[in-house]
Amino acid sequence: MAKVLVIGAGFAGHTTALYLGNQLGRKHEITVMSNRDVFGYVPSWVWVGVGHMKPEQTIFKLKPVYDRMHIKFVHAAAKEIHPDAGDQFVVGEEIGTGKEIRWSYDYLVIAPGPLLNFSGTPGLGPENGFTHSICSLPHAIKTRDAYMALCERMKKGEKVKIVIGTGHPGATCQGAAFEYVVNVHKDLLKKGLRDKADILWLSNEPELGDFGVNGVQIKRNGIVQKSSEFIKSVFNDHGIRYQVQTGVTKVEEGKIHWQNYEGEEGVTEFDFSMLIPQFKGQPFKYIGKNGEDVSAKLVNPAGFVLVDGKYGLPYPELAQTPEAWPAQYNNPTYPNVFAAGIAFAPPGPISKPFTNKNNLLIAPAPPRTGMVSGVIGRVVAMNIVDLIKTGKMTHQERMTEMVAACIASMGDNLWDGNAVTIVMRPVVPDRKKYTNEFGRDLFISHLEMGLSGAWMKFMLHYTFIWKFKGLFGWKLIPE
Amino acid sequence: MQNEQEFSKAEKFWMNFKLYQLWRFIVLNAKIYTIAVQSKFH
Ligand SMILES: Cc1cc2nc3c(=O)[nH]c(=O)nc-3n(C[C@H](O)[C@H](O)[C@H](O)COP(=O)(O)OP(=O)(O)OC[C@H]3O[C@@H](n4cnc5c(N)ncnc54)[C@H](O)[C@@H]3O)c2cc1C
Numbered sequence: 001m002a003k004v005l006v007i008g009a010g011f012a013g014h015t016t017a018l019y020l021g022n023q024l025g026r027k028h029e030i031t032v033m034s035n036r037d038v039f040g041y042v043p044s045w046v047w048v049g050v051g052h053m054k055p056e057q058t059i060f061k062l063k064p065v066y067d068r069m070h071i072k073f074v075h076a077a078a079k080e081i082h083p084d085a086g087d088q089f090v091v092g093e094e095i096g097t098g099k100e101i102r103w104s105y106d107y108l109v110i111a112p113g114p115l116l117n118f119s120g121t122p123g124l125g126p127e128n129g130f131t132h133s134i135c136s137l138p139h140a141i142k143t144r145d146a147y148m149a150l151c152e153r154m155k156k157g158e159k160v161k162i163v164i165g166t167g168h169p170g171a172t173c174q175g176a177a178f179e180y181v182v183n184v185h186k187d188l189l190k191k192g193l194r195d196k197a198d199i200l201w202l203s204n205e206p207e208l209g210d211f212g213v214n215g216v217q218i219k220r221n222g223i224v225q226k227s228s229e230f231i232k233s234v235f236n237d238h239g240i241r242y243q244v245q246t247g248v249t250k251v252e253e254g255k256i257h258w259q260n261y262e263g264e265e266g267v268t269e270f271d272f273s274m275l276i277p278q279f280k281g282q283p284f285k286y287i288g289k290n291g292e293d294v295s296a297k298l299v300n301p302a303g304f305v306l307v308d309g310k311y312g313l314p315y316p317e318l319a320q321t322p323e324a325w326p327a328q329y330n331n332p333t334y335p336n337v338f339a340a341g342i343a344f345a346p347p348g349p350i351s352k353p354f355t356n357k358n359n360l361l362i363a364p365a366p367p368r369t370g371m372v373s374g375v376i377g378r379v380v381a382m383n384i385v386d387l388i389k390t391g392k393m394t395h396q397e398r399m400t401e402m403v404a405a406c407i408a409s410m411g412d413n414l415w416d417g418n419a420v421t422i423v424m425r426p427v428v429p430d431r432k433k434y435t436n437e438f439g440r441d442l443f444i445s446h447l448e449m450g451l452s453g454a455w456m457k458f459m460l461h462y463t464f465i466w467k468f469k470g471l472f473g474w475k476l477i478p479e
Numbered sequence: 480m481q482n483e484q485e486f487s488k489a490e491k492f493w494m495n496f497k498l499y500q501l502w503r504f505i506v507l508n509a510k511i512y513t514i515a516v517q518s519k520f521h
Binding site: 378379416425446455479 | 485486493494495497499500501503504507508510511512514515516517518519521
């Protein structure tokens with residue numbers, strides 16, 4: 001009997017667990033160790049943050065799902081990984097009791113998502129800083145409460161400054177921040193308060209609509225355009241001001257300090273701000289059999305797990321090397337250790353990085369969206385199934401092959417809501433296969449805006465919660 | 480887009496024209512499902 005341990009039960013880890021439970025659960029030991037006993041449907045936290053969805057509608061308990069799928073559940077936060085052959089185990093701290101748990105494995109999947117590195121930007125974040133976040137459910141709830149309090153001030157006639165975007169020169173997840181800014185706009189419009197708010201989009205993207213993926217393409221009247229023009233139209237239409245090519249360096253009460261591509265330093269004032277922090281890997285200890293630190297073999301300096309990618313290529317070379325992106329997501333030194341979702345180390349950025357004259361690197365990190373995380377989770381699960389059954393992995397999918405569909409909600413009302421629907425193939429441009437200037441399949445890659453997107457976003461919420469609960473037909477729903 | 484930075488009246492009309500959006504809903508769903516499901520065979 002093989003023992004498989006999955007750390008984390010988000011888009012990546014939970015998907016891995018569902019496939020493993022389904023394929024191996026009756027004969028082998030599949031365990032999920034997670035610091036939260038619920039699954040969180042992260043995309044809907046945007047709606048939580050404007051008070052349009054109750055927090056409890058975005059979560060469900062994991063244990064009943066795992067009981068049905070023959071998966072063991074350990075409610076603990078992983079702390080140490082001991083990957084050396086002979087005695088491979090993970091040490092975690094049980095939530096509630098603080099008891100130390102030691103769990104051995106034959107195959108390990110590291111999928112604990114990002115460490116939200118607020119401390120990477122002094123003054124950032126809802127705990128020790130002055131800005132808000134929608135990257136965790138408690139943060140989204142706190143953001144909602146602060147936003148509601150702001151609306152009360154506006155109702156009394158006060159004019160306010162709202163700043164939304166990225167809070168670190170190397171932040172990712174611009175899509176989520178974009179969704180939030182347009183939802184705030186729409187909500188204020190409905191409340192009759194829009195004229196009381198000056199809204200600014202502040203981001204590290206090289207240009208508007210880059211989203212950390214080097215932009216998206218739109219075919220209009222036979223002409224292919226970049227998303228920058230389209231997003232400019234959205235912001236102009238909504239009266240949202242924008243400032244890109246900007247890295248936030250520090251936050252003080254009511255003041256955001258930044259530097260831009262030109263090396264200029266500036267300060268932007270705010271009454272309410274939601275800025276996405278830098279993401280890092282979870283700070284696990286990686287310990288060898290003699291107690292030595294083996295983290296250099298397993299993770300990069302930011303804590304993301306090294307897998308089968310080609311690391312260290314300069315950006316211009318990486319942009320021309322689709323095969324540099326990992327395919328099977330296992331570690332070269334410890335091949336029975338896999339990483340899925342945000343936890344794996346990408347070989348570099350997708351968007352062009354920029355270093356300004358003060359040596360500040362302003363470069364959006366590559367987003368590993370829900371769909372990407374789910375696909376990687378499935379590839380990892382199927383390869384572990386292969387290894388256990390036949391000893392040979394047969395599955396692979398690089399981000400330079402993957403499709404991603406993202407729907408950025410712009411108001412959730414089913415009558416007059418709106419959303420931008422983005423389809424990309426591949427997520428990371430493959431300039432060898434697609435020789436156009438974008439490196440993407442222009443027949444598939446597409447962006448459009450309309451009410452249908454709002455319907456899709458609503459439908460996805462319920463469809464994915466159905467899938468993640470492992471209910472009837474879950475495998476038919478793509479990641 | 481009229482001058483690339485503004486949405487035209489026609490564009491705004493189609494974005495909220497329910498019948499057209501129902502058609503787009505069906506087309507987009509079919510398109511996304513078809514391409515996303517191919518990933519299962521990787
Ligand atoms: C507000 C917001 C909106 C978004 N909207 C979209 C969208 O519309 N479409 C899209 O495709 N993507 C979207 N994304 C991105 C998407 O949510 C992420 O790509 C996805 O959640 C990443 O999955 P993951 O499994 O790697 O990490 P997570 O989903 O973060 O899951 C990690 C899990 O590991 C657990 N964990 C953490 N530390 C430990 C530990 N020490 N021990 C054990 N368990 C641990 C966590 O509790 C969590 O359950 C959005 C992101 C945000 C923040």
